[in-house]
Amino acid sequence: MTPTTLPTPRMIPDSLRQKIESYVPRYPNKKAVTLPALHMVHSHFRCVPYQAMKEIAEILEITPAEVADTMSFYGFFPQAPLGDVRVWICRSISCMLRGGDELLEHACKNLNIEPGQTTADGKLTVEFAECLGICDHAPAALSDDGRVFGPLDESSLQKMLDDLRKGPIPLEEL
Amino acid sequence: MATIIIDGQSFELPEGAKFNAIQAAKHFGIDIPYYCWHPALSVVANCRMCEIEVGTKDPATGEIKMLPRLVPGCQTPARDGTVLVTESAKVLEHRKNIMELLLINHPLDCPVCDQAGECGLQDYSYEHGRAAHRFVEERNVKPKKEVSDLIVLNQDRCIMCTRCVRFTREIPGTAELHVMRRGDHGEIAIFPDQPVDNPLAGNVVDLCPVGALLDKDFLHNQRVWFLSKHDGVCTGCSTGCNISVEENAGKVWRHKPRHNPYVNDYWICDEGRYGYKAANSPTLLGGNYVLEGKDHHGVPTDRFVKRLNETLTTRILDKQSVLGILSPYLSVEEAFAAAQWLASLTNRVELALGPVPVRGEDLTFAPDKTKGRSGDTSFIVPRPFTISAEKAPNRAGVEMMLDHFGKGAVPFEKALESVASHPIVIVFGGSPDESWIEADQVAALRKAEVLVLFDTTINPLADVADFVAGIASFAEKSGTYVNRDRRLQRFEAALPPREGVWPLLDLIAIVSGDGKAPIRSQEILKAAARVVPGLAKVEDGLVPELGLNLDSKDQPIPDAGFQDDWTLANVSTV
Ligand code: SF4
Ligand code: FES
Numbered sequence: 001m002t003p004t005t006l007p008t009p010r011m012i013p014d015s016l017r018q019k020i021e022s023y024v025p026r027y028p029n030k031k032a033v034t035l036p037a038l039h040m041v042h043s044h045f046r047c048v049p050y051q052a053m054k055e056i057a058e059i060l061e062i063t064p065a066e067v068a069d070t071m072s073f074y075g076f077f078p079q080a081p082l083g084d085v086r087v088w089i090c091r092s093i094s095c096m097l098r099g100g101d102e103l104l105e106h107a108c109k110n111l112n113i114e115p116g117q118t119t120a121d122g123k124l125t126v127e128f129a130e131c132l133g134i135c136d137h138a139p140a141a142l143s144d145d146g147r148v149f150g151p152l153d154e155s156s157l158q159k160m161l162d163d164l165r166k167g168p169i170p171l172e173e174l
Numbered sequence: 175m176a177t178i179i180i181d182g183q184s185f186e187l188p189e190g191a192k193f194n195a196i197q198a199a200k201h202f203g204i205d206i207p208y209y210c211w212h213p214a215l216s217v218v219a220n221c222r223m224c225e226i227e228v229g230t231k232d233p234a235t236g237e238i239k240m241l242p243r244l245v246p247g248c249q250t251p252a253r254d255g256t257v258l259v260t261e262s263a264k265v266l267e268h269r270k271n272i273m274e275l276l277l278i279n280h281p282l283d284c285p286v287c288d289q290a291g292e293c294g295l296q297d298y299s300y301e302h303g304r305a306a307h308r309f310v311e312e313r314n315v316k317p318k319k320e321v322s323d324l325i326v327l328n329q330d331r332c333i334m335c336t337r338c339v340r341f342t343r344e345i346p347g348t349a350e351l352h353v354m355r356r357g358d359h360g361e362i363a364i365f366p367d368q369p370v371d372n373p374l375a376g377n378v379v380d381l382c383p384v385g386a387l388l389d390k391d392f393l394h395n396q397r398v399w400f401l402s403k404h405d406g407v408c409t410g411c412s413t414g415c416n417i418s419v420e421e422n423a424g425k426v427w428r429h430k431p432r433h434n435p436y437v438n439d440y441w442i443c444d445e446g447r448y449g450y451k452a453a454n455s456p457t458l459l460g461g462n463y464v465l466e467g468k469d470h471h472g473v474p475t476d477r478f479v480k481r482l483n484e485t486l487t488t489r490i491l492d493k494q495s496v497l498g499i500l501s502p503y504l505s506v507e508e509a510f511a512a513a514q515w516l517a518s519l520t521n522r523v524e525l526a527l528g529p530v531p532v533r534g535e536d537l538t539f540a541p542d543k544t545k546g547r548s549g550d551t552s553f554i555v556p557r558p559f560t561i562s563a564e565k566a567p568n569r570a571g572v573e574m575m576l577d578h579f580g581k582g583a584v585p586f587e588k589a590l591e592s593v594a595s596h597p598i599v600i601v602f603g604g605s606p607d608e609s610w611i612e613a614d615q616v617a618a619l620r621k622a623e624v625l626v627l628f629d630t631t632i633n634p635l636a637d638v639a640d641f642v643a644g645i646a647s648f649a650e651k652s653g654t655y656v657n658r659d660r661r662l663q664r665f666e667a668a669l670p671p672r673e674g675v676w677p678l679l680d681l682i683a684i685v686s687g688d689g690k691a692p693i694r695s696q697e698i699l700k701a702a703a704r705v706v707p708g709l710a711k712v713e714d715g716l717v718p719e720l721g722l723n724l725d726s727k728d729q730p731i732p733d734a735g736f737q738d739d740w741t742l743a744n745v746s747t748v
Contacts, residue, residue, distance in 0.1 A: 069352035
């Protein structure tokens, strides 16, 4: 068979593309829409892969390298899809002094993953955070559906993990 | 008049200058060390090397108020009443600390690093750093990667100054480089499969102050301290970029840009950068040749000249006329000497211009203060950079001679038509490209009864000419060119002429019996300026460092002489 060049399929659907474009008038220039666009793509795919960066660049008339620059500035945007729920366990000073590091280690051992990884069933991603800003709950954790946990100990940590594995809770239930 | 006080001394700032503290201090001979700042790029103040003590002097009371903390000089405007302290104990201690921080993860692999000898880290370690490394933790090891076919990035040597990133965004506007991640994890990177691919790409190697971005073409070829640098002018196009031609052991190893705000600012294009290769080409003519039967025979210069003169004299006494062709690759001096010699042979002489190669269209990069910029641009004077479609360095200069000695710039094609009426054709070439002439053009010229060629390469015309004299190549001669903006610029010879070959000026002196080799191009320019109207502004055969605008007066540029420390680092040669 002779190889044929196929058009590169687009990843960002038209509706999302339009949503990104609708943000342009709000900013002084197109480039400034990079961060909102990254957020929109991230909430759609739960990650920002290279192909999506390319397409964002195309929409905003900048280069993919410029999108990657902004994207990689934030630890928030992963390149591979996250689990259904993402949880950050804090290891900054207040939490660390109250056992944050140990809780993180405990959680990961329990789930058989390393910090930053997703469980084999794709349900939960565990990451560490540098200060969640909820030191009054130290040692604390935050899940990406908006739930705050803490102060945690081993048993409440276990309960948190079990809860999180049931899946994200819809916004209105918060 | 704006007065600035630097280390207790008052200086008058030049009119209209928008300097930062580094530029102002340098203007008065005081060096403030810097890495991330580049005069043509926006200020981001991220390396912190340039921090100094800054204050202001109250004009009414004369009281000096200093800021409590050190501030980056690159971001400090030099204004009336600005006070700078660049050598206090506090500043010196700070520089030590910054050097230590920048070197924390440095692999210290200078013995195998191309940058050694012209490295910002070496220079400042020596001047400002401390001798011992105190860091005992595990070092961060960063990868080595290719950012293009010609450029390698040794991330472990990078200091994250982001000069390279800002360059691609702000000058060519192609933005191929970016900062990937931040802080300790930061790296310079390209987007996968999108290499640094623009006509100015090589400049990122020059402006990288350390050995991170290196040119693969030069990699491990030479230690830089063995190179001798010669001020040259690029012959790749009619822009006439100012370059440093760097040579050792009879070979040119690289071209680097020299700063000229009226011409090329801090940059050169990649074509000019790698144009140095023609200087080492194996197809350069190695002597003088006479066609006997079907074969060319090499003859020593004295016999060559004797036979050439005999042939020309007999025919000219016979009232035969001459067609002289002058290549736009000749220097002003060469064109003058050649035209003068031809005119002295007979008054039956017609002069024409050699082929002027034109490729594509002029390509102008016109950075402005807003596009692609990511930091403070208040000190930048944006200057455009043009790669000319006209690929010869001196059409304008040669045309001046044609105007003066002949009937103006008769184009090559026109000249070919008139070969029939001129039994003698004398061609002065000089193009570094062996294919400068087409087969049908060769055939047209060969119709002459006597065909004489002075040229640098073995080319199709050399294959058939009756007399072929090898002459000094672009790297072996000195003189001047007139660029597209009618700026006269001087260039020095980087190499001695090849064995068995003379510079054209000397050869003409020998052939015409007029003057004694070696001929100094300055003397020829002086003579030319006396008679050629276009050169009237040249005084005593001298050309100012930044060239001479032949038509009008240059706009004064306050920072005209500012050479970025890292583009053309001064190496002490052994
Ligand atoms: S590669 Fe060179 S120019 Fe680019 S950030 Fe690193 S040190 Fe600076
Ligand atoms: S902070 Fe001023 S030169 Fe880097």
